[in-house]
Amino acid sequence: ESNRIGTLAENLLLQVPEVKQVGRRTGRAELDEHAEGVHSSEIDVDLAPSERGRDAVLADIRSRLAVIPASINIGQPISHRLDHLLSGVRAQIALKVFGDDTDTLRSLATALQTRLAAIPGVVDLQLEKQVRIPQLQIRVDYNKVQQYGVTPASINQALETLANGASVAQVLDNNRRADVVIRLQDADRTAHGLRNLLVETHSGYIPLQQIASIEDSSGPNQIVRENSRRRIVLSANAADGADMAGVVQAIRAELAAFPLPEGYFTRLEGQFQAQEEATQLIAMLALVSLTLIFLVLYSRYQSSVLALIIMGNIPLALVGGVVALWLAGQTLSVASLVGFITLAGISTRNGILKISHYQHLVQHEGETFGIPMIVRGSLERLTPVLMTALVAAFALLPLILASGEPGKEILHPVALVIFGGLVSSTLLDTLLTPVLFYRWGEQPLNQLLSQQGANHETV
Structure with missing residues (x-):
C-alpha cells in the first residue's frame, strides 16, 4: 500500500511543468540515524527554472498531492532534520497537546486543527496518526487469582509468551x-481461544476465563508520551514568503481563546523558537555594537555631540533597509537582522569622513566655522563617499539578483538590507550631517581644536 501511494505521488509530481525528475525512498534501515518504517516515504524532487515563482510551484505541488489519502509535508531535507531536532517533528511548527485520555486529546487536537486551518500562511497542517484499532482486553480478577495461588505478573508473562511469542x-x-519462536496458533489467539487457554497454578492448569475476563474492544494504535505525559502533535509549516512571527502570533491568539479541560495543556514548539532566541541575541549584540561605536567615536573626537551627529546616519540606513525588504516582499528574519547590524558600522563611515574633513579645514587650511566651510568640506568629500558606496553596492548586486537560486536564502536578505541602507544613508547623509554639524557642531569643534592645540604645546 505504501508503494502504491508513493507511486501515485510520483506520477502526480511529474505532471507539474517545473518537475524534471523525482526519486523516492520508502522506509529507512533500522540502523539509520533517522530510522523509519515502510509507512513513510520521502520523495526528492528536482525542479527546473521557470517563469513561475517558487511559491506558485509549491502551491501547485500541494494542490496536486491533496488528493492522496496521506499526510504530506513539503520542505528541504536539511530543514526537516533541524525541525526534528528542535521539536521532535519534521515541521516548522509543532503544537503539542498534553493530557491523560487519548480520545479527549484527539478531539481537542481535531478542534484545534479546524481553527488553525483558517490562519493565513499555515500550510501542510496535519494531525498525528492516532486512531482506534481492534484490541483484546484481558482484566484479571485479583480475588480469584489469590484463591488459586498465582500472581498477576505470572499470568501476564504467560499470556505475553503464548500470544506474542517468545x-x-x-x-x-x-x-x-x-x-x-513458540506461540499460540492463530485460531487460539481470538477471544474465544484465549478464554479456554490453560494457565498453570499450584493446583494444576485452569482455563483463563476462571480468573480473568476477555473482551473484544478498541484502543489507540499508539500512545506517545513526553516527559511522562501523554501527548498528540499537530504539525504545520509556514508558507514561503509568510511571516513566521506573524503566523506564530496568530496561533498563540487562537490557543489563548481555546478553552482546555482541567489537566490538559498545550505547548508550541518548532523552528520559530530558535528564531526568537536568535532575535533576542542579535538585539543584545546590536546594543553592544552601538555602545562600542559610540565609545570609539568619543575617544576620537572627545565629544558626545560629534559622536551622536555621526551616529545619526544609522537611522537613515535602517530606513533604507526596511524599504528594501518591503519592496522585495521579504520578511524580517535573522539574516536581515544581521544585515541591519552590519549597516550600523558602514553608515557611520560617511559621517566620519565629513566631520574629520571639517576639522582639517578649520585646523590646517585657515577656514572658519560657517556655511562656506561646511559646503566646501561636503563637496570635497562627496566623491570618496559616493565611490565607497557604489563599490559596495556593485559588489552586492550578484547576491541581490540571485534571490531564487539555491544556497542564497541567507545571503540574499543580508545583501538586500545593506544595499538599501547604503542608498538611503548616502543620499540623506548628504543633507543631514552638514545641517546637524552647522546647528550643534561649532562648540564641540572649538573644544576639540583647543584640546589638541594644548596637547601639542605640552609635547
Missing part, C-alpha cells in the same frame, strides 16, 4: 541464524 532457541544454517 524466542526459545536458535537454528544455525551455515553463517545464518534463525530464531525458534
Whole structure:
C-alpha cells in the first residue's frame, strides 16, 4: 500500500511543468540515524527554472498531492532534520497537546486543527496518526487469582509468551541464524481461544476465563508520551514568503481563546523558537555594537555631540533597509537582522569622513566655522563617499539578483538590507550631517581644536 501511494505521488509530481525528475525512498534501515518504517516515504524532487515563482510551484505541488489519502509535508531535507531536532517533528511548527485520555486529546487536537486551518500562511497542517484499532482486553480478577495461588505478573508473562511469542532457541544454517519462536496458533489467539487457554497454578492448569475476563474492544494504535505525559502533535509549516512571527502570533491568539479541560495543556514548539532566541541575541549584540561605536567615536573626537551627529546616519540606513525588504516582499528574519547590524558600522563611515574633513579645514587650511566651510568640506568629500558606496553596492548586486537560486536564502536578505541602507544613508547623509554639524557642531569643534592645540604645546 505504501508503494502504491508513493507511486501515485510520483506520477502526480511529474505532471507539474517545473518537475524534471523525482526519486523516492520508502522506509529507512533500522540502523539509520533517522530510522523509519515502510509507512513513510520521502520523495526528492528536482525542479527546473521557470517563469513561475517558487511559491506558485509549491502551491501547485500541494494542490496536486491533496488528493492522496496521506499526510504530506513539503520542505528541504536539511530543514526537516533541524525541525526534528528542535521539536521532535519534521515541521516548522509543532503544537503539542498534553493530557491523560487519548480520545479527549484527539478531539481537542481535531478542534484545534479546524481553527488553525483558517490562519493565513499555515500550510501542510496535519494531525498525528492516532486512531482506534481492534484490541483484546484481558482484566484479571485479583480475588480469584489469590484463591488459586498465582500472581498477576505470572499470568501476564504467560499470556505475553503464548500470544506474542517468545524466542526459545536458535537454528544455525551455515553463517545464518534463525530464531525458534513458540506461540499460540492463530485460531487460539481470538477471544474465544484465549478464554479456554490453560494457565498453570499450584493446583494444576485452569482455563483463563476462571480468573480473568476477555473482551473484544478498541484502543489507540499508539500512545506517545513526553516527559511522562501523554501527548498528540499537530504539525504545520509556514508558507514561503509568510511571516513566521506573524503566523506564530496568530496561533498563540487562537490557543489563548481555546478553552482546555482541567489537566490538559498545550505547548508550541518548532523552528520559530530558535528564531526568537536568535532575535533576542542579535538585539543584545546590536546594543553592544552601538555602545562600542559610540565609545570609539568619543575617544576620537572627545565629544558626545560629534559622536551622536555621526551616529545619526544609522537611522537613515535602517530606513533604507526596511524599504528594501518591503519592496522585495521579504520578511524580517535573522539574516536581515544581521544585515541591519552590519549597516550600523558602514553608515557611520560617511559621517566620519565629513566631520574629520571639517576639522582639517578649520585646523590646517585657515577656514572658519560657517556655511562656506561646511559646503566646501561636503563637496570635497562627496566623491570618496559616493565611490565607497557604489563599490559596495556593485559588489552586492550578484547576491541581490540571485534571490531564487539555491544556497542564497541567507545571503540574499543580508545583501538586500545593506544595499538599501547604503542608498538611503548616502543620499540623506548628504543633507543631514552638514545641517546637524552647522546647528550643534561649532562648540564641540572649538573644544576639540583647543584640546589638541594644548596637547601639542605640552609635547
